[in-house]
Amino acid sequence: MRVSLPFFRKQSTDSREQPRTAFGIRRLVTNPKGFTLLELLVVTAIVAILLLVVLARLNLFGRQVDLDTTAQQIISTLQAARTQTVASEDESGYGSVYGVHFEINKYVLFKGSVYDSLDPDNKEYNLSSVEIYEINLAGGVSDVVFTRIRGSTDDTGNIRIRLTVDTSRTRTIVINSLGQASIEEAVSPVGTRATDTRHLHFTSCPSLIGYTNLVLDFSSPPDPNVTRTILLGLSPGQTVFSWEGDTDVYGSKQTIKFHTHYLDDSGSILSIHRDRMKNNKAVTISIDSTIVVSYTVDGDATRGPFCDVMEAQQ
Structure with missing residues (x-):
């Protein structure tokens, strides 16, 4: 009895049984019922x-979940x-304050107005796949401390975190003067363009102290540009x-709001409000001669070189 194996079937050496190609080269005939080892x-x-x-x-999805969870x-x-500060009351009747201390690989909930790394009551949270790569708080501090009664804070600004394996994936946590914290989403990976531009934040900016003017340059073709100059008048130590x-741009009122979220001698965090429902002219906003942002008529924004990061406030 003869058994035919599709993978190892012996091919005939008789040239009469071997089909040839158009160039006369013999073509190997394989069993159509099996697969070759190469296949x-x-x-x-x-x-x-x-x-x-x-x-x-x-794995990347899991890391992204880690980033969002950490934020x-x-x-x-x-x-x-903040809650513990507002609710606390010690023997003196005045209560205690609480704060959060930040480092590159951890953050710590502590009691008191000043962080003490040796305090046994500290609650420490270590980071692994996520790191804190920027701490932009008023006065250049690394702590957010809340005040009694209202739960407000003078340590406003933001904390920026990112994945250690993919540093382009970031989250920004903003702390306002009321003591409220929220996540601020980035407009785009490169942070240079935005379409939702009603309220923009600009971080990694130089200090406004030392600059002279805030300049608004409105464009309304074919008419000449309308330029408005606002004196900054900042002095050292101003925050x-x-x-x-x-x-007024040729009979059309344009409304702009410009303010700082953080300001000291070392840097600043800027915020610009331009509601497209109230503005119908293109405008470029500069500090002296350096552009912060340029808006089109439709409200699309392009970041200038004054700040490194532009983000939309949700």
Whole structure:
């Protein structure tokens, strides 16, 4: 009895049984019911590559979840410190204050107006796949401390975190003067353009102290540009600047609000409000001769070189 094996079937050496190609080269005839070893290897390689791609995407998704979870946990810790401050009452009847201390690989909930790393009551939260890469708080501090009664804070600004394996994936946690913390979403990976531009934040900016003018340059073709110059008038040690006003551009009122979220001698965080429902002219906003942002008629914004990051406030 003869058994035919599809993978290892012996081919005839008789040239009369071997079909030829158009160039007279003999073509190997295989059993149509089986697969060659080469075909199996190719299929196995393709499956392995697809599996690696899927696993990589799942791993990245898991890391993204870690980033979002860490941001929410930091916000929860800030809220806990604020709540404990408002609710606390010690033997003197005045109560205690609480705060949160930040470092590159951890954050700490502590009691008191000054962080003490040796305090046994500290609650420390270590980071692994996420790191804190920027701490932009008023006065250049690393702590957010809340005040009694209202739960407000003077340590306003933001905390920026990112994945250690993919530093382009970030989250920004903003702390306002009321003591409220929230996540601020980035407009785009490169942070240079935005379409939702009603309220923009600009971080990694130089200090406004030392600059002279805030310049609004409105464009209304074919008419000449309308330029408005606002004197900054900042002195060393000043921590706040705010301006809001209307500018008449050929009978059309344009409303702009410009203010700082953080300001000291080392840097600043800027905020610009331009509601497209109230503005119908293109405008470029500069500090002296350096552009902060340029808006089109439709409200699309392009970041200038004055600040490194532009983000939309949700």
